[in-house]
Amino acid sequence: MSFTVINTFTLLDPAGAEEFEARFLSHVEWMRAQPGFVAHQAVRSTERPEVYVNLGWWERPEDFQKVLAGATFQEHAEEFHKIVAVEADPSMGIARFDGAPGQPGDVLFVDSFTVEGDSADAFVKAFHAHAGAAAALDGFVAADLAKSLFARPGGFTALTRWRDAESALAATALPEYAALAALAEVRTTPAAHVAGNRAEFAPAGA
Template identity: 50%
Template sequence: MALNTFTLKNTEEADVFERRFTEHVVFMRDQEGFAAHQMTRSAEQSGVYVNAGWWRSPDDFGKVARSAEFQQHAQSFHRIVDVDVLPARVLAADEPGAVVGTDAAEFPLVTVARFTVAAPQQKVAEAYAAHLADVPGGALGWSVLGVALPDPTQYVVVARWASAEAWAQVRRSVAWQELTAHADVSYVSGASAATGRSALAAAESA
């Protein structure tokens, strides 16, 4: 899993960035080890996008990232955006209403929550499971919990929700508060700017 935050240097170039990213995704979908991705356009921060990409292994992603075509795409991006990269490992996931990487129109809101907590990973995973069990039926499309590879105290939860109201209710819940207790949490929420799965992954889920 890789979480990339893109911040436009000039917010007027949003259309240019989204077009280039769409072209980049076409290339990535064909690469060995690619599974799915979800790009979110922040509703709160103009010019901010967050993309979560899922790979079979860090080695698969690393091989692609070193390729000449990927490097050309990266150079093109860096001309118009600043990029923050967080490599992570998936700890848990749930897909009660939709499949990760599919354009689930009934779950239009995408959220990305990043937090740092010193609790053992098992405790965090258990709190995440309790949070999922507490979510009202029909509110959640899918959710993925990841832990940062550079710093195992950093976590990220990427999810798709039926509405802003459903997400607000979840954030107020005791289960979510226990998951993020004593943590400095940052949130990005907004509409899906792009999403997709590899041809193999799509076939396996069909």
């Protein structure tokens, strides 16, 4: 599966959203042209609008590390740190489910899971079971699961996309979701699309 970079950006000044988004969109346009870059999805929390999350998918960790070490990336990072606090969570993608093509108006959720002890394998199996059941529901668009490599021991991040909130709510009523939730602590972030589209691997400019 693909190397996944998960960055959480928190505005230092809640009034700085317009400046951050302009800088971010310029940065990600440059990132899309880098070797090894596959796709990304940036979202903004609807409950905490000062918080943004971006998931970036790369072919190999080495591709991202090469970009990370470059002067252009360092210049961009220096500018970002003036307006946002950044939490990085390098991860490995371990599951992907596709449903209907993404459309404007879809709703997104970022789920942060923490699994204790030796339950990681059971959690991954439970996620597969739940995502498979959810994919059969009307309104399912896509789901990704990534495992934190070192920043969050026992940590997993899921990004799901739906036609509407009602469809997402229906998925949490499935028995497979109860089995999943029994294995991990979960923090759910309802979010709005900002840029990118993992489901369709959008080209630059989308």
